[in-house]
Structure formats: C-alpha cells, structure tokens
Amino acid sequence: MTLPEPRISLITLGVQDLKRATAFYEALGWRRAAPSQPSVTFIQLGNIVLSLFSCEELAKDAGVSATGDGFSGITLAYNARSTDEVDAIVARAIECGGTLVKQPEKVFWGGYSGYFADTEGHLWEVAHNPFFAMDDAGNLKLPLVDHDRYDDAYIADALRSVKSIAIVGASANSVRPSYFVAKYMIDKGYTVFPVNPGQAGKEILGRPVSATLADLPQPVDMVDIFRASDAVPGVTDEILAMPVLPKVVWMQLTVRDDASAERLEKAGIKVVMNRCPKIEYARLSGEIGWSGVNSRRISSRKPMMRSGYQSFGIVAQNDDSDD
Secondary structure, three states: OOOOOOOOOEEEEEEOOHHHHHHHHHHOOOOEOOOOEOOEEEEEEOOEEEEEEEHHHHHHHHOOOOOHHHOOOEEEEEEOOOHHHHHHHHHHHHHOOOEEEEEEEEOOOOOEEEEEEOOOOOEEEEEEOOOOEEOOOOOEEOOOOOOOOOOHHHHHHHHHOOOEEEEEOOOOOOOOHHHHHHHHHHHOOOEEEEEOHHHOOOEEOOEEOEOOHHHOOOOOOEEEEOOOHHHHHHHHHHHHOOOOOOOEEEEOOOOOOHHHHHHHHHOOOEEEOOOOHHHHHHHHHOHHHHHOOOOOOOOOOOOOEOOOOOOOOEOOOOOOOOO
C-alpha cells in the first residue's frame, strides 16, 4: 500500500490575469523560477512551489466548472516520483473517502496526473512531472535560471548592470582568448582588473595584475572566470569570501559548474555559464553581424549609436530602453 508523504508540492492559484498576478508577486520580491512559461508562472516558496495559472484553464484541467460551486479557484498538488505512485496515491485517497475527479492520465505538458477531492471538496492534483527536480524529502527544487538557454534580456541585464570586471585567468599573451576579451571589454568602457598569480605585480593591457580576488584594489561588479570547470568551486569560495560580493559571475565558453552556480545564486549573485561576454556584447549590439556572423536576432530597426556610460555601442535590435 502506497501512502502519500505529509507534504504539499504545489499550490496553484487560478487567476483571471496572469500577467498582472505575476507582476504583483514579483513586486513582493518573489522571483519567477526558470520553468515558468507565458501560460504559467512558478515561484519557489521554501519547499513549496506557488503556481499561477489561468482560472479557466485550471478548471478545465481538473475537469470541473470554472463558475459556481464546482471550483474554488485553487488546487493543491502532490508530486509523485513515478506514474505508478500517482495511481497508487489517487486510489488510496478514494479508499479513504475522497472523490475521484479525474482519472490519472498522460497530460499535454508531458507529465502524468489525476485529481481527487477531499471530503470537503478541496481539489488535489497528484502528478508525476519528469521536468521538475525533487530532493530525497520530496521537495521540489526549481532553478531560478535555465542555464541551458538564456533569454537575451537576462544577458543584456548582466552586461548593463556592471562597470568593473575582474578576469580570473587573464593572460598576458596577446593571442590568448582571455587577452582579447579583456581588451574588448576595456574598449567598451568597462574597468578591467586582471587576476593571475603568475603575473601578479605586472601589467596586462596597462592594468595592474592581482594574484587573487582577495588582492583586488577595490570591489568589482563582475567576476569573469577563465579557468577550467574543475577550478570553479575554488574560485567560488574566493568570490563568496569577498567583502563586497559582485553582482554577476560569468563563466567563459566550455566553463560550467552547476553546484557552484547554485551557491552563488543563493548569495544573490547573477550567474552566466558557458558564454563569452565579448561574443554576447557583440551579438546583442549587432556588431557581430558586421563580420557575417548570425546574431540570431531579426529586426527592421536601423542600428543607432547610443550615448551614456556602459551603454551598448549600438542599440540592441529589440531594445526600447533609453539608457
């Protein structure tokens, strides 16, 4: 006999205006999790996930009327570890006096779920969602950011929000990628601080080199990691020990460590992995198209020079901001 563990996985609120409802909770400081989509918003609340979904669509999903006494506008959810567990828990709920509302079945979003109502009529969804990570205690753990695919707005915000960059692993060799990334970012108006113990006390591109992040002469807004992925945990230790934490930690192409990213994000630091700030800046500004490289952006707008410190040299193609 399979008994449900004493936990709630999701609380779903049926809303009339998803955009307005999402904006309300974001204004409270609650951040949308990466799995959110235009049709649904997910927000991690400790060990529980708050979900905002169209009231009409939520009622349709449960198979009840969206008006009258048939639907309260809220459902509770229990996430199971398998489809078999879904079947077993729904069956157990019925044995205990609950009412079957919707037989468990494969659903449009790729999972498997069913609904029952408790003795007071409150709706419970029991679901197996293969796309949501679950810890050993059965708690859902949704990432704040999808590090497999970044929105352009996320990357642009990271580049706009910083003025100073520490480049860990900066090279004095003019043919190394870290050298011309540093040169490019300096040319775009960023203040760059090279970090390389082998070059400490010397200069790279006219900038004094520090041995470690702890030796930087001032706080920085961003740390760009030009080290192998297995070195990232140690660099993360250094970053989290800094008196003033950076706003952004950027890991270069091929560099990724999800465990370190989670630690940094918990500290309130924005993380970008497996990307190059030089390439992203050039792509978002449109410069990369000058050499015939596909920027993955289509617009009928004429590129324009824009003024202001730390602004893109050319207006990003779908950017309507004035800064």
